[in-house]
Amino acid sequence: MTPTSSERGQETRQRLLDAAAQLIVEDGWGAVTTRRAADRAGLRPGLVHYHFRTVEDLLVEASLAAARREVGSAAELLASTGDPEEGVTQVLELMSSYSAADPSTVLFSEMLLASTRVERLRGELAELLGEWRGAVADWLASASAASGSAVPAGEPGSAVPAGEPGGASAREDHEATALLLGAALDGLVLHRLIDPSLARIPVTDQLARLAGASRRTGRR
Amino acid sequence: MTPTSSERGQETRQRLLDAAAQLIVEDGWGAVTTRRAADRAGLRPGLVHYHFRTVEDLLVEASLAAARREVGSAAELLASTGDPEEGVTQVLELMSSYSAADPSTVLFSEMLLASTRVERLRGELAELLGEWRGAVADWLASASAASGSAVPAGEPGSAVPAGEPGGASAREDHEATALLLGAALDGLVLHRLIDPSLARIPVTDQLARLAGASRRTGRR
DNA sequence: GAATGCATTGGGCGTACGACCAAAACTATA
DNA sequence: TATAGTTTTGGTCGTACGCCCAATGCATTC
Numbered sequence: 001m002t003p004t005s006s007e008r009g010q011e012t013r014q015r016l017l018d019a020a021a022q023l024i025v026e027d028g029w030g031a032v033t034t035r036r037a038a039d040r041a042g043l044r045p046g047l048v049h050y051h052f053r054t055v056e057d058l059l060v061e062a063s064l065a066a067a068r069r070e071v072g073s074a075a076e077l078l079a080s081t082g083d084p085e086e087g088v089t090q091v092l093e094l095m096s097s098y099s100a101a102d103p104s105t106v107l108f109s110e111m112l113l114a115s116t117r118v119e120r121l122r123g124e125l126a127e128l129l130g131e132w133r134g135a136v137a138d139w140l141a142s143a144s145a146a147s148g149s150a151v152p153a154g155e156p157g158s159a160v161p162a163g164e165p166g167g168a169s170a171r172e173d174h175e176a177t178a179l180l181l182g183a184a185l186d187g188l189v190l191h192r193l194i195d196p197s198l199a200r201i202p203v204t205d206q207l208a209r210l211a212g213a214s215r216r217t218g219r220r
Numbered sequence: 221m222t223p224t225s226s227e228r229g230q231e232t233r234q235r236l237l238d239a240a241a242q243l244i245v246e247d248g249w250g251a252v253t254t255r256r257a258a259d260r261a262g263l264r265p266g267l268v269h270y271h272f273r274t275v276e277d278l279l280v281e282a283s284l285a286a287a288r289r290e291v292g293s294a295a296e297l298l299a300s301t302g303d304p305e306e307g308v309t310q311v312l313e314l315m316s317s318y319s320a321a322d323p324s325t326v327l328f329s330e331m332l333l334a335s336t337r338v339e340r341l342r343g344e345l346a347e348l349l350g351e352w353r354g355a356v357a358d359w360l361a362s363a364s365a366a367s368g369s370a371v372p373a374g375e376p377g378s379a380v381p382a383g384e385p386g387g388a389s390a391r392e393d394h395e396a397t398a399l400l401l402g403a404a405l406d407g408l409v410l411h412r413l414i415d416p417s418l419a420r421i422p423v424t425d426q427l428a429r430l431a432g433a434s435r436r437t438g439r440r
Numbered sequence: 441g442a443a444t445g446c447a448t449t450g451g452g453c454g455t456a457c458g459a460c461c462a463a464a465a466c467t468a469t470a
Numbered sequence: 471t472a473t474a475g476t477t478t479t480g481g482t483c484g485t486a487c488g489c490c491c492a493a494t495g496c497a498t499t500c
Contacts, residue, residue, distance in 0.1 A: 012477080028337055030250025033457065044479060049459065051477095106336070112410045113333050116326070117248055126415035173425070179411065179418060180404055180426045187407030188400065193336045195346035198399060205393070206400045210430045229447055253487065264449060269489060271447095 013051045015041040020062040025106045029114040060121045063111045075135040092207045098189050105189050136178035233271045235261040240282040245326045249334040280341045283331045295355040318409050356398035
């Protein structure tokens with residue numbers, strides 16, 4: 001089957017995106033150039049500015065696509081673990097196993113920093129992170145509900161009791177927990193990038209303390 | 221030693237370091253050049269390579285100096301809070317207040333990523349982070365000892381995975397907690413950099429949970 | 441007052457960059 | 471087959487880069 005003209009164009013475009021993603025991981029966001037991206041993709045430099053307006057556009061598109069892929073599969077996995085007791089350990093194991101050797105992990109870290117200087121990327125990434133937090137918060141809510149908690153857990157999306165006298169609502173707690181959980185995971189990757197020996201320190205217990213504690217939110 | 225001449229030289233050198241630190245925060249690690257650093261410092265470009273072997277040397281030295289300053293004062297503050305009950309909230313408040321508007325915070329984030337590609341920086345930063353973790357672990361130990369309710373891993377409650385034979389020591393738990401605490405804080409800064417509205421989500425309770433201070437810590 | 445040592449200047453080298461473009465090659469349609 | 475549209479080529483701008491170095495200040499020491 002002979003690929004049509006526009007099909008080849010799409011594939012060329014995709015190869016540029018893949019090459020850009022690779023180079024971001026290997027050399028850093030700021031070190032990716034049109035010529036290097038084209039070279040990695042096995043294409044001529046002029047092609048970059050045919051398919052993308054600027055180099056920044058190429059980088060933003062490449063990294064966002066990868067991030068969306070990652071968040072999508074993570075949320076999917078989260079939703080698929082119905083049993084909370086099993087799910088907690090399983091998911092936390094997965095989370096704590098994020099490795100510096102994992103390209104998509106490194107790419108995500110690069111994105112995080114680059115987004116502080118690229119407004120469009122910042123906005124889109126903020127939205128993406130919001131989605132992830134929402135999924136995690138839902139997961140926390142369903143987990144705490146299924147475990148027979150004393151704390152009334154809100155249904156995902158449904159209205160939540162406005163507030164308790166001395167503290168936050170369960171939903172608010174779950175949101176904050178999800179935020180800190182995400183931050184901890186991203187930070188953990190970064191620290192392990194710097195000191196690979198840290199991978200030998202197990203943190204599943206501490207992650208569980210952070211996540212599972214929503215079951216005993218009230219005074220003990 | 222020649223007083224005047226060498227003194228001016230040292231000041232010039234310092235001005236280059238300061239300029240480099242500023243530019244790293246403003247434009248990113250990879251965007252700092254000899255000419256821009258010299259320009260910011262109000263000096264001639266040639267001076268950069270008089271005082272520093274390469275641009276990378278300048279960046280590494282500038283960022284490491286700032287990081288050492290930061291870690292030093294943080295550890296100092298940690299050690300000065302003897303009372304655990306007061307210390308927990310006080311320190312956690314401080315930690316959760318790290319802001320995207322704080323230059324040294326942004327600089328630290330830039331360092332973290334750059335260190336994945338600059339071996340010397342990576343090594344020194346790993347050592348520095350190790351110091352910080354040690355200080356935090358010590359602080360956790362003294363806090364839990366003073367409060368009477370230690371939080372040894374393997375204790376009841378939380379969802380403990382089947383990994384640990386017999387349970388880890390309290391020290392190991394404190395080390396892991398310190399690691400995750402540091403990672404969470406760095407990650408939190410990054411996430412707030414991307415979505416400033418996250419600063420409105422209080423995470424002090426969750427941080428306290430992570431730190432094992434599940435006692436009646438004051439609500440935020 | 442000459443010699444010494446460090447700080448600084450200003451210019452120059454080769455290289456790589458982002459961006460751009462006209463023409464060529466190719467495919468799909470008429 | 472002719473035509474219209476898209477993809478790819480190969481090259482050229484001007485700019486900025488890291489790094490280098492000979493010459494010049496300038497204060498201290500002999």
